[in-house]
Amino acid sequence: MSTDEYGIHEKEMLGQEEQQEQRQENGVEDKNRVRPSDHSHAAIQSRQMEDLGTALEVDHMILDFLCFQAINACFESRRSPPINDRLELQACLAQVDQFFLLFKGRYPTYRPDPELHFRQQLLQLVVLVTQRFRRCSATPVRSSLTALRAANQARARAWIGDASRLPTAAYNVRPFDEALPISTTEMEENRSLILEALGIPAEDDAYEDNFYGTSECVGLLDLLPLFMRVSAACHTMFECPPTKKWMELAAGWMLQGCLEQYLIFGASGSDAIDEAFAWGPGENLDLPMDEDTEEGHDTRQRNKSQDPFCLGLENDDTQLWQTIKSRALNTILSAEKQYWKDVASHLAAVWDKSSPAQAEKEITEFLVDLAECIPEPVLVQLQKGQLQGMTRSQTQSFIRSCGVDVAEILACIDGPG
Known part of the structure; x- marks a missing residue:
């Protein structure tokens, strides 16, 4: 969900298991930490598309959506009793972390557009600000x-x-x-x-x-x-x-x-x-x-x-x-x-x-x-049935012309909630 180009050492955003191993070596155990199941992201990892350009666009939309979802989960965790939302928040963060690594593996030379890049930076700041008071999966x-x-x-x-x-x-x-x-x-x-x-x-x-x-x-x-x-x-x-x-x-x-x-x-x-x-x-x-x-x-x-x-x-x-x-x-x-x-x-x-x-x-x-x-991520706009700058009718025509099944994409994300 973030890289060292944002000013934080790459190790800070290790996968969940690597972070846990380092904390165990330091004698620290956090029993509230979420461990995603082995099959939690199988749908995303196994999804195949013949057209690489279309695959990149879809993965870009998914990453943007996951960052957006995690940012909102961070804010919600501060509005509600933390005990009720903590597991859901950590699941969101784990999902972003895992999909970002998957994305980098698929497209190692790709640089995100300014909006996604900004949302990634913002996610890092929001996570560290809102979750800094208690140890969690986002703790560096x-x-x-x-x-x-x-x-x-x-x-x-x-x-x-x-x-x-x-x-x-x-x-x-x-x-x-x-x-x-x-x-x-x-x-x-x-x-x-x-x-x-x-x-x-x-x-x-x-x-x-x-x-x-x-x-x-x-x-x-x-x-x-x-x-x-x-x-x-x-x-x-x-x-x-x-x-x-x-x-x-x-x-x-x-x-x-x-x-x-x-x-x-x-x-x-x-x-x-x-x-x-x-x-x-x-x-x-x-x-x-x-x-x-x-x-x-x-x-x-x-x-x-x-x-x-x-x-x-x-x-x-x-x-x-x-x-x-x-x-x-x-x-x-x-x-x-x-x-x-x-x-x-x-x-x-x-x-x-x-x-x-x-x-x-x-x-x-x-x-x-x-x-x-x-703007909200494209997938969020599509969930609402209308893209920014288009009517609902134009949005539906656009979706048909792209040949992309929005419901299928959202289902394959298989995120929390």
């Missing part, structure tokens, strides 16, 4: 998460360039070195508070004790670059620069990512703040490379296409971003007396005032909006 293996964090830190260092460009350069960050990390008891209390606020049941002591907030759990800071890449893809697709609302969401993500690091994960020092806020127009946006070589030019262009701040911002927009980012920085690096006296209490007060549950809701609403900004 430790080696992948370690590699991701190293890559994120390297990106931030490249953007910063030198000490004068550190986001915290103008602030006294000594309290973050001297008064942190907070105690284990405080972290456990904070974890309980946020899980309760989000309506997520207490973790199962037998199998998932203290997963949220451990080094194996994905944090908002880890997902910030992926959020930026998905945003850049959306802005590029619709040829529109970042808006004020998006900038406020991005700054809020940075702020919440920092607070989560200090109050949930037990970080200390100012590195988390510098990494989170190392975004924006500037001269050091790319990793060092030989610009005169073709490879260097291609890499530079690819990096820019993944950064929403490299999409031709006007001077007014650049200034607006600096203002919004500075406001968020000032919030966490306040010069108030309480900050200098007790940084832990200051961070807790900021966390309480900023309402992490509300921030989580805004992030989820943004992801829902992204999911709705591109």
Whole structure:
């Protein structure tokens, strides 16, 4: 369902059995994990078509449909009691994972169109954001998460360039070195508070004790670059620069990512703040490379296409971003007396005032909006009996001319539900 070109190590999206084996080696067993039956995708795997072009089109439609279905299942899992929808969600994710591997095996050189590519990227972000609080089939293996964090830190260092460009350069960050990390008891209390606020049941002591907030759990800071890449893809697709609302969401993500690091994960020092806020127009946006070589030019262009701040911002927009980012920085690096006296209490007060549950809701609403900004998959439209831009009669004529049985395709998917 995703590849390393999206910025996450390939091992992160291993098949279900390989992920389980790695976790067993690490001494971790998740008894809620779904194991698809051997025959669950037999219909898809055995389907044969004489025309390769038609087969590719059908498989493309199926993959798009499965990604769409999994995205919606992720959102639904956050709206409903997780215990009721968890198995169905994991089955959806397993189905996408397996069919993506099948698709790559059948068409190794095929590159998806922009809409499917965007939906795949969005699925990865939606899964990791919505399912990060409890261990599940989508939880990255430790080696992948370690590699991701190293890559994120390297990106931030490249953007910063030198000490004068550190986001915290103008602030006294000594309290973050001297008064942190907070105690284990405080972290456990904070974890309980946020899980309760989000309506997520207490973790199962037998199998998932203290997963949220451990080094194996994905944090908002880890997902910030992926959020930026998905945003850049959306802005590029619709040829529109970042808006004020998006900038406020991005700054809020940075702020919440920092607070989560200090109050949930037990970080200390100012590195988390510098990494989170190392975004924006500037001269050091790319990793060092030989610009005169073709490879260097291609890499530079690819990096820019993944950064929403490299999409031709006007001077007014650049200034607006600096203002919004500075406001968020000032919030966490306040010069108030309480900050200098007790940084832990200051961070807790900021966390309480900023309402992490509300921030989580805004992030989820943004992801829902992204999911709705591109047309529904063709199979979903055909299920409804009408393709976008066609009447129902034209749609039926189109289906007959293609010689494709929609009901048969949907039946062969044999998905959950």
